[in-house]
Amino acid sequence: MARFIFRSIISTIVTMLLVSITLFILLEFERPSVAKERPCSGIIRKILGIMATPEQCVSFRNQLGIDQPLPLRYVDWLAGNDWRAESKTGYPLVTLDNLNSGEEEWWMEVDGRYMQFEIDGEDLVALVRQEDGFVEREVMNDLWRPNDDGAGEQFWGVDNKGRAVKWLLGSGKTAFISTQTGWQEIDNAPDDYLPLRKGMLRGDPGFSLRTNRPVNSQIFRRIRNTALLAGLAFAVVMPLALVLGIVAGVNEGKLIDRVISVGGLFGTATPEFVTGMLLILVFAIWLKMFPAVSVFTTDKLSLSDWKKFALPVLTLTTVELGYIIRMTRASMVEVMNTSYIRTAIIKGMPFKRVVFKHAIRNALMAPITIIMLHVNWLIGGIVVVEAIFGYPGLGTYIYDSAIFGDVNALEASAMVTVLVAVVTRLLGDLAYTYLNPRIRYS
Amino acid sequence: MTVATAKPKAPPGRFGRFLKTAAIIFESRVATIGLFMVLFWIVAGLISLVWTPHDPNASDFMINQGSSAQNWLGTDALGRDVFSRVMAGTQVILLKTRIPDINWFGSFTTPNFVMPGGVAIWGVLGSLTLGSVLGLNAGYRGGWWDQAISQVMDALIAFPRIVLYLVVIAALGTGDLVMVLAISITGAPGIARLARSLALDIKTRDYIRAAETRGEGKTYIMFKEILPNALGPLLVDAMLRVGYAIFTIGTLGFLGVGLPPPEPDWGSMIADSRKFMRSTLYPILAPAFAISSLVIGLNLFADGLREEITRFQK
Numbered sequence: 001m002a003r004f005i006f007r008s009i010i011s012t013i014v015t016m017l018l019v020s021i022t023l024f025i026l027l028e029f030e031r032p033s034v035a036k037e038r039p040c041s042g043i044i045r046k047i048l049g050i051m052a053t054p055e056q057c058v059s060f061r062n063q064l065g066i067d068q069p070l071p072l073r074y075v076d077w078l079a080g081n082d083w084r085a086e087s088k089t090g091y092p093l094v095t096l097d098n099l100n101s102g103e104e105e106w107w108m109e110v111d112g113r114y115m116q117f118e119i120d121g122e123d124l125v126a127l128v129r130q131e132d133g134f135v136e137r138e139v140m141n142d143l144w145r146p147n148d149d150g151a152g153e154q155f156w157g158v159d160n161k162g163r164a165v166k167w168l169l170g171s172g173k174t175a176f177i178s179t180q181t182g183w184q185e186i187d188n189a190p191d192d193y194l195p196l197r198k199g200m201l202r203g204d205p206g207f208s209l210r211t212n213r214p215v216n217s218q219i220f221r222r223i224r225n226t227a228l229l230a231g232l233a234f235a236v237v238m239p240l241a242l243v244l245g246i247v248a249g250v251n252e253g254k255l256i257d258r259v260i261s262v263g264g265l266f267g268t269a270t271p272e273f274v275t276g277m278l279l280i281l282v283f284a285i286w287l288k289m290f291p292a293v294s295v296f297t298t299d300k301l302s303l304s305d306w307k308k309f310a311l312p313v314l315t316l317t318t319v320e321l322g323y324i325i326r327m328t329r330a331s332m333v334e335v336m337n338t339s340y341i342r343t344a345i346i347k348g349m350p351f352k353r354v355v356f357k358h359a360i361r362n363a364l365m366a367p368i369t370i371i372m373l374h375v376n377w378l379i380g381g382i383v384v385v386e387a388i389f390g391y392p393g394l395g396t397y398i399y400d401s402a403i404f405g406d407v408n409a410l411e412a413s414a415m416v417t418v419l420v421a422v423v424t425r426l427l428g429d430l431a432y433t434y435l436n437p438r439i440r441y442s
Numbered sequence: 443m444t445v446a447t448a449k450p451k452a453p454p455g456r457f458g459r460f461l462k463t464a465a466i467i468f469e470s471r472v473a474t475i476g477l478f479m480v481l482f483w484i485v486a487g488l489i490s491l492v493w494t495p496h497d498p499n500a501s502d503f504m505i506n507q508g509s510s511a512q513n514w515l516g517t518d519a520l521g522r523d524v525f526s527r528v529m530a531g532t533q534v535i536l537l538k539t540r541i542p543d544i545n546w547f548g549s550f551t552t553p554n555f556v557m558p559g560g561v562a563i564w565g566v567l568g569s570l571t572l573g574s575v576l577g578l579n580a581g582y583r584g585g586w587w588d589q590a591i592s593q594v595m596d597a598l599i600a601f602p603r604i605v606l607y608l609v610v611i612a613a614l615g616t617g618d619l620v621m622v623l624a625i626s627i628t629g630a631p632g633i634a635r636l637a638r639s640l641a642l643d644i645k646t647r648d649y650i651r652a653a654e655t656r657g658e659g660k661t662y663i664m665f666k667e668i669l670p671n672a673l674g675p676l677l678v679d680a681m682l683r684v685g686y687a688i689f690t691i692g693t694l695g696f697l698g699v700g701l702p703p704p705e706p707d708w709g710s711m712i713a714d715s716r717k718f719m720r721s722t723l724y725p726i727l728a729p730a731f732a733i734s735s736l737v738i739g740l741n742l743f744a745d746g747l748r749e750e751i752t753r754f755q756k
Contacts, residue, residue, distance in 0.1 A: 011593070018597035026613045043613070269738040271689050273696040274730040277712060277719075281726075285719060380602040387697055399697065402608040410612055414605050422600050 004433060012426050019418050020200070024074050027407045028066065035061075046405035047209060048178070056183060059176040063163070064209070065195045077206070077411070080199030082106075085164035089156040093164070093196065099133035103217050104204075106196045108158040110143075117157035119167055119188040124155055144169055158196070162207060162214075165190035205412030210404045215412050218397065223416060225301055226393035230382055232309055233316035240317070241324035242364065248325065249332025249363065250355055261329065264322030272384040276315045283311060294391040301392075312389045319381050323374075327367040335363040365435055372428030376421035383417075466750050473746025479739025483732070487532030494526035498706050506721040516724035518715055527706040528728045534705050535688055535736075536560035540618045561618050561701060562687035565625025570680045573630040574672075577637025578664045582645050592638070595631040603628050607690060611699045618701060621694075625687045636679055640672040678748045685740035692733045708733050 030042055039057040040048065048060060061067050065076075076084070082093045095104040096114060107114035107129060114129040117140075124143060127135040144153040153169040168191045175189030198204035205215040248260040267275070284292035290310040303309070335341060336359055344354045371378075386395030394413055401409040467473045495514065496502060501521040508516045515524040534540070539557040557564070580591035598606075610624040644650065645668065653663050694700035695709020703710070708729035715725035 011596070014593055015597045015600055018594060019600055022597060023609060026609055046612075046615075265738065265741065266734070269685070269689075269741055270730075270734045271692050271696075271709075271737075273693055273709070273712065274734060277716065277726055277730065281719065281723070376600060376602040380604040383602065383604050383608075384693055384697070398605060398608055402612040403699070405612055407612070410609065414601070414609055417602050417605050418600050421602060425600070 001433075005430060008426055008429055012422055015422055016415075016419065019422075020078065020415060021074070023411050023414055024077060025070075027411060028073065029070060035067075043405045043407060052183075056176040059189075060178070063175070063177070063193045063195075065163075065193055076197065076199065078199050079201055080197055080204065081194060082196055082198060085156075085194050085196055088166075088194075089158070089164060093158060095198070096129070101217070103214050105160075106158050106162045106164075115140075115158070116160045117155070117167075118159060121188070122170060124157075124167070127160065154191075159190070161212075162196050164194040164196055166192040200412070200415065205415075206408040208401075208406055208409045210401065210406040210409065215409045219394070219409070219412055219416070221299060222392065222394045222397045222413070225391070226382060226386070226395065228301060229309065229312055229316075229386070229391060229393055230378070233313050233320070233382075236313055237317050237320050237324060241321050242328055242367070244321070245325040245328025245367065246332050246355075246360060246363065249329040249336060250359075252329075252333050252336065257329075260325060264325040266322070267318045268320075268322035268326075270319075272315060272319050272381055273388055275318045276311070276385060276388040279311055279314055279318070283314070292389075294389040296392060312385050312391055315385050315388070316381055319385075320378060323377075324367060324371060327370050328363070331366040332359065332363040335359050365432075369428045369432040369435070372424045372431065375424040376417070379417050379421060467743075467747060470746035470750045472742050473750060476739045476741065476743030476746055479735055480743055483532050483736050483739070484536060486529050487537045490526070490529035490533060491537065494523075494529050496523040496526045498522065498526040498530040499704050506718050508722060509724065515728050516722055518711070518722075518725040519718050524711075524725050524728050527711060527725075528708070528732050531706045531708045531711065531729060531732060532560075532736075534560060534618070534701050534707055535562050535691060539564055539622065540705070561621050562625065562684050562691060565622045565687050566629060566680050566683045568622060568626030569629030569633055569683065570676065572626055573633025574637045574669065574676060576630065577634035578641050578668060578672075580634065581638035581641025582664050582668060583660065588638070591634065595634050598627070598631040599635075601628075603690065604693065607694060608699070611694070616699050616702055621691065621701060625690070628690075629683050629687070632683070633676065633679060637672060637676060640675060641668050644668045644671050674751050675748070678744050678751065681740060681744035681747065685737045685744070688733065688740070689737050692729075 027043070034041060039054050039061060040052055044057050044060060045052075048057060052060075066073065068076075075081075086093055089108060092109045094107055094109055094114070096107050097103070098105050105116075107116060109115075110126075115126040116129075116135070118125050118127065120139075123139045124141055126138045126140045126143075128138050129135055143157070144155050146152075147154045147168065155167050155169075156164060157167070159165045167188075173189050173191055174185050174187055176183050176185055178184075195206065197206040203216070205219070207213065208215045208218065211218070244260050244264075248257040251257045280292045283290045290307050292311070294308040294312055296305065296308065341354060341359055344358055345351065382393070383395035383398060385391070386393045387399045390396065394416065398410060398413045398417070400406075401413065467477055490498075499522065503513060503517045503521045503523065505517060505519055505521045507513060510516070513523050513525065515528065518524055518527070537558065537560050539559060539561050541555040541557060559567075576591050576595065580588045580595075601609075606628050607624050610627065611620065614620045614623070641664070650663060650667055653667050658667075691700055691707070692709035692712075695707045695711075696713045698710070698713060700709050701707045711729045712726050715722070719726065
């Protein structure tokens with residue numbers, strides 16, 4: 001058993017690694033020649049739109065750090081690049097919480113003081129962090145170091161956007177930055193950028209390209225919201241589906257079985273969005289019982305707004321009911337045809353007692369573990385339902401990120417869904433092995 | 443099986459054998475019903491290639507009208523005939539795949555080449571090819587081949603399907619070919635798993651031993667000995683997957699990242715008409731009914747066929 005657990009865990013870790021590689025290559029792979037010839041192609045085109053000029057795209061690529069080779073970026077993404085940046089800056093880099101927003105910011109520790117840097121004309125200006133969270137400006141021109149090729153002076157430091165950057169003294173280099181009012185060309189721009197991140201393994205997926213804020217500031221809230229929705233749906237679906245499945249399984253071949261099975265098939269074969277539309281039609285437009293969208297005005301979702309949860313939960317229920325019913329029914333039918341149940345019936349035991357005492361316990365084991373093995377299927381349903389109703393969960397986050405081309409957010413949230421699926425599958429495997437001695441030692 | 447005694451001419455031709463095999467379908471009532479539901483939509487699509495009541499893309503009428511003698515299922519928010527659009531919506535899924543010009547400035551150019559066979563069909567064929575090649579190799583060769591292939595397939599299966607679709611679309615954009623690719627990638631692991639288990643079973647048979655003793659190569663054994671014997675279950679599974687693919691194309695169309703316009707697509711029809719739900723329901727209900735009935739038809743067909751085949755094998 002210990003060996004089996006060990007093997008499963010190792011295999012799960014390998015799976016996660018493969019998933020991360022797949023995801024990374026899918027989203028960030030680009031042939032270097034293509035990137036050079038058409039800097040605006042691919043995801044950059046998606047983010048910047050079709051009006052961006054090649055110079056802007058090149059500058060943007062540099063700012064995102066995606067002009068580096070793919071394997072290096074993968075390591076950065078997975079394990080972080082602050083250690084790599086530290087070897088360039090020569091000073092330790094730390095993250096401190098912003099006292100206003102609570103978001104993590106990168107600072108460089110110079111002689112016990114925390115600093116970020118910017119360029120003002122020819123001067124290198126340090127923004128020194130005070131106790132109260134405010135900064136004081138200080139000119140620190142003595143930090144300039146000789147350039148790599150000895151021709152001028154350079155400085156590797158941290159700017160105020162969480163990037164390690166290299167300034168060349170008096171280079172006059174310009175960069176294009178995207179602001180709310182459009183593209184801006186700035187002077188005295190850094191020569192090279194390295195967006196700092198701690199890496200997925202240390203729980204930091206980096207900055208969202210859509211909001212320019214850490215993905216972490218959004219994603220945890222989204223996960224919680226989705227967990228709330230999924231939990232509610234689960235609490236409704238499971239008892240209902242198990243009861244209906246058992247009823248159908250016990251009455252195999254009778255009218256009630258046909259009705260339940262065919263009803264379940266229709267529920268499952270109807271796409272989530274169609275079911276959602278029909279429910280909106282009935283409950284929001286005709287009966288006016290529930291709102292047609294789940295848009296919340298605050299960040300903190302609470303169940304006192306239960307009406308807004310009603311339609312998403314109902315949609316999920318309808319869609320997933322049929323599937324679980326089918327599992328339960330099949331399992332129940334199988335158990336009811338075993339010889340020990342026949343024996344119990346023949347020996348004159350009351351039918352109710354046979355079903356409740358003997359059959360159910362064995363019949364429920366399979367569907368519950370099988371459901372755990374198919375959690376990724378259930379997650380898929382939640383993604384669509386969230387997108388239909390505009391529910392502020394992980395699903396809409398994935399959808400919005402995919403539309404925008406926000407690779408950092410998309411990778412992080414996809415990894416979360418895969419992690420949930422893989423871990424529940426592992427647990428399901430273990431539970432199944434534990435509960436079923438027949439396959440335990442094979 | 444009905445015994446074909448009526449034909450004394452000894453070997454029936456290829457077509458005759460095909461008919462005989464196809465007769466299995468009609469032994470199962472479920473499969474027959476399913477087949478007719480699917481045929482209904484195929485026929486509707488084929489007719490729409492040459493004739494629809496009105497031009498499906500022309501805004502010829504008043505907007506958001508209900509059912510009338512002129513527009514049997516009313517009109518949508520741009521004044522297009524819903525009946526014609528639902529008919530023509532079958533094309534992109536089942537009957538044609540548009541291969542666009544290579545054009546870097548947007549996807550709204552007229553496709554210069556149309557391939558017969560819809561996006562769902564090509565996608566499933568892709569995953570069938572990819573999946574069975576991988577699965578046969580894993581199952582027949584065993585050892586490290588099996589370990590490596592199974593591990594990669596496990597990783598792909600771990601993705602919630604819709605998330606993988608969204609990732610592929612974020613990376614490659616929308617388009618018929620991207621959708622074919624996405625369906626192939628997401629479908630392949632399931633088929634590979636099935637092919638692997640079938641290969642594991644079949645490779646213990648005597649005729650495989652015989653082929654090995656004859657000195658046949660591994661590729662020959664996999665594709666000439668194992669594959670034909672595994673084809674039945676694989677095809678049934680592929681049939682189910684066409685249903686899933688249609689389902690997903692609809693969902694992605696609804697989310698606005700499905701098959702590109704101008705050809706009507708059921709999912710995006712629903713999404714476009716959603717805002718006008720209070721005025722007219724036809725543009726929502728008609729495509730919704732189309733998707734559901736086609737998927738249910740495929741499900742019934744595949745289920746019935748599977749039942750019949752397994753009974754035949756027992």
